[in-house]
Amino acid sequence: MKRFFIIVILAVFLTSCAHVISKEIAEKSLKDISFNTIRNNTDAYINNTFILGGTIVETKNTKEGTEIEVVQAPVDRYGYLLDRDVSEGRFIIITSKYLDPAIYKDGRSITFAGRLIESRKKLLGELEYNYPVFEAKEIFLWKEERFYQMYPYMYDPYYYPNYYYTYPYYWHSPFIYRPYFYPY
DSSP states (O other), rough: HHHHHHHHHHHHTTTTTTSSSSSSHHHSSSSSSOHHHHTTTTGGGGTTTEEEEEEEEEEEEOOSSSEEEEEEOOBBBSSSSTTTTTOOEEEEEESSSOOOTSSSSOOEEEEEEEEEEEEEHHHHHHTTEEEEEEEEEEEEEEOOOOOOOOSSSSOTTOOOOOGGGSHHHTOOOTOOOTTTTSSO
């Protein structure tokens, strides 16, 4: 019985979720503050560290480093994005490192920890928009999601879902090419 409890406890520890941002920075960051509050009252939160996430809109390299414009999305306590279709606004991440715009491209998901350094007004279409600007401490770029379409939209020459091609007709039909069926 004692071994059973040890195995259960080990299984719980091994399958627990890990934060995408380092533990030290995650502990120092402010939590439970909405992005809308940060955006509307930037001066009150200057020099505080936050963990935010979202979808990249634009990546620009400058002489000082890289600027990434992001559409905010809510993150959970581990830094995972909850819903990419919900947003309270946009923000800018600044880093002194060179980040390749081909990798940090439009549409990729990102979670980062950064220090709020300023507020910057910039045009968003015809609207003057207030962007909170963060200095990045850590950046986690999520893997690209790949979706594969399944039948009936995908063409597979070796897949015959039609029931007319069943045993007595299918195997002896001269009209169906089967390279894996014939040994030559």
